[in-house]
Amino acid sequence: MNSYRKTARIAGILYLLIAFIAPFSMLYIPSILIVPGDAAATANHIMASEGLLRIGIASDALVFLIEIILTTLLYVLLCPVSKTLSLVAAFSRLAMTIIQGINLLNYFFVLLLLSGVGYLTVFAPAQLYALVQLFLNAHEYVALIWGLFFGLHLLVLGYLVYQSGYFPRILGVLLVIVSCCYLVQNFGDILLPQYKSLFATIGFLSMIELVFPLWLLIKGVNVQRMAAQDPESASGKL
Numbered sequence: 122m123n124s125y126r127k128t129a130r131i132a133g134i135l136y137l138l139i140a141f142i143a144p145f146s147m148l149y150i151p152s153i154l155i156v157p158g159d160a161a162a163t164a165n166h167i168m169a170s171e172g173l174l175r176i177g178i179a180s181d182a183l184v185f186l187i188e189i190i191l192t193t194l195l196y197v198l199l200c201p202v203s204k205t206l207s208l209v210a211a212f213s214r215l216a217m218t219i220i221q222g223i224n225l226l227n228y229f230f231v232l233l234l235l236s237g238v239g240y241l242t243v244f245a246p247a248q249l250y251a252l253v254q255l256f257l258n259a260h261e262y263v264a265l266i267w268g269l270f271f272g273l274h275l276l277v278l279g280y281l282v283y284q285s286g287y288f289p290r291i292l293g294v295l296l297v298i299v300s301c302c303y304l305v306q307n308f309g310d311i312l313l314p315q316y317k318s319l320f321a322t323i324g325f326l327s328m329i330e331l332v333f334p335l336w337l338l339i340k341g342v343n344v345q346r347m348a349a350q351d352p353e354s355a356s357g358k359l
Contacts, residue, residue, distance in 0.1 A: 125198065126341040132194040133338030135187050140331055142187075146180035147264070151257075160254040161246075167253070168235050178228050181221065188218040198342065199281040210277040217270035220263060227260035265307045272303035275330070282333070287347040292333050299330040 150173060156162040167174055196211040231253050234241065241249065275296050283293025302323055309320035 123344070125347060126344055128194050128197055129337045129341040132191055132198065133334045133336070133341075135191045135194070136334030136337065137331070139184050139187055139191070140334065142180050143184050146177040146184070150174065150177040150180075151261075155257060160250040163257065164235060164250040164253045167231065171232065171235075174228060174232065178225055181225055185218045185221045188214065188221070192218070195278065199278070199285065201347065202281045202285045206277050206281055210274050210281065213270050213274040213277065217267040217274065220267040220270065224260055224263040224267070227256045227263065230256045265310050268303050268307040272300050272307065275300035275303065285347075286349075287343040288336070292336055295329050295332055299327045302326045 154163065154166045154170060154174060156166065192211050192214045195214075196207050199210065200207045234249055234253050234256070244252070279293045279296030279298075279300055281293070282288045282296060283290050285293075306320040306323050306327075309323075310317055313320075
């Protein structure tokens with residue numbers, strides 16, 4: 122039981138570490154480098170601050186490496202509730218992580234296009250800038266895809282937390298609410314892109330997700346209630 126408490130606290134630390142790093146690479150750096158509607162200015166910003174984009178790539182890479190460890194720890198913590206649903210939660214988060222890793226290729230394509238290598242001289246500057254903008258837009262749209270996997274993960278995670286008995290049920294409810302925010306925002310951006318700003322406002326509600334890692338770090342799991350779980354019967358629940 123003490124090992125579960127330690128696992129919960131490590132998971133909380135990693136979760137909060139992701140919450141600290143991800144906004145820097147996913148929100149701050151694009152806001153600095155990308156000029157909406159101006160491909161040439163965006164390309165010039167990136168060429169002048171190539172190191173900043175590379176830091177963003179490294180930050181994203183660190184995030185998805187941490188995600189792999191965190192996914193495993195969350196599976197260990199919630200497996201006693203339902204092995205099947207814990208696997209669903211784990212696989213959906215891992216799928217999200219893989220897509221995040223592949224999405225970094227779009228940033229590397231941008232760096233290649235602006236690297237000045239000889240074989241790119243066949244493109245006029247305006248063409249290069251247009252291609253840069255294309256890959257930056259592709260990076261943004263791929264984020265909608267991994268966001269859907271993350272929404273599924275949070276939905277199942279919230280249900281497992283609610284049913285666990287060794288986490289407060291309110292945490293499960295909050296995770297389900299956050300899941301709905303992600304799913305509405307990402308499906309909304311796909312189906313109704315003209316209302317993107319409205320869906321972004323809904324996405325801000327996802328900040329309440331941080332309550333869960335804070336609980337993991339500060340309180341961990343209720344080991345007495347966890348010990349009361351029957352592992353053989355619990356692992357068979359659906």
